[in-house]
Amino acid sequence: MVVKNIAVLFSGSGSNLQAILEKVHGKIFKGIKINVALLICNNPDAKGIERAKKFGLETVVINHKDFSNREEFDRAVVDEIGKFKIDLTVLAGFMRILTPVFTDNIKAINLHPSILPLFKGAHAINDSFYSDMQVGGVSVHWVSSELDSGQIIAQKTFARKDKTLKEWEEKIHKIEHKLLPKTIIEILTKESDA
Numbered sequence: 001m002v003v004k005n006i007a008v009l010f011s012g013s014g015s016n017l018q019a020i021l022e023k024v025h026g027k028i029f030k031g032i033k034i035n036v037a038l039l040i041c042n043n044p045d046a047k048g049i050e051r052a053k054k055f056g057l058e059t060v061v062i063n064h065k066d067f068s069n070r071e072e073f074d075r076a077v078v079d080e081i082g083k084f085k086i087d088l089t090v091l092a093g094f095m096r097i098l099t100p101v102f103t104d105n106i107k108a109i110n111l112h113p114s115i116l117p118l119f120k121g122a123h124a125i126n127d128s129f130y131s132d133m134q135v136g137g138v139s140v141h142w143v144s145s146e147l148d149s150g151q152i153i154a155q156k157t158f159a160r161k162d163k164t165l166k167e168w169e170e171k172i173h174k175i176e177h178k179l180l181p182k183t184i185i186e187i188l189t190k191e192s193d194a
């Protein structure tokens with residue numbers, strides 16, 4: 001059986017990591033088994049580390065505070081990924097700006113809580129909520145050297161209606177937990193069609 005390995009990078013709560021572990025890890029799609037082979041987190045206190053343990057998975061903590069610049073941190077992350085045969089790296093709530101040390105070497109996708117190219121950056125949920133937009137949404141895109149700007153792979157939108165900020169945020173997360181696993185599966189099963 002063909003096995004494809006993914007690395008997941010996260011920074012905090014890890015609810016999207018959990019969705020990947022529940023819906024993708026160890027499962028077979030079109031004859032391809034997808035394994036989460038590596039977890040990297042830059043924050044030693046991230047709740048996601050505990051979530052992963054419940055699935056029997058350990059997380060490699062690479063604390064960005066231990067490095068004097070972004071490039072050195074990125075080099076450590078790239079080297080760790082290089083120790084494994086990783087087919088796709090997934091940024092699931094990984095809240096670090098990446099340099100070309102990473103983006104030139106790693107094939108990665110990123111999850112972003114807005115309809116890109118609108119509302120790039122770390123405050124997309126608030127920025128989109130407080131905008132005039134009557135729809136919100138979620139994007140998955142290829143990682144490039146420019147923040148939140150690589151080619152868009154998948155998007156899903158929803159109507160504002162009368163949502164409060166809390167409801168807006170909950171709706172985004174609900175969509176994320178479906179869209180990211182679905183996109184990972186599509187990428188890894190499509191590649192083998194070729």
Ligand code: GRF
Pocket residue numbers: 010011012013014015016017048092093094111112113173176
């Ligand atoms: C998600 O909303 C993601 O789009 C953003 O950070 C959040 C991470 O949530 N980049 P979690 O850690 O997966 O719960």
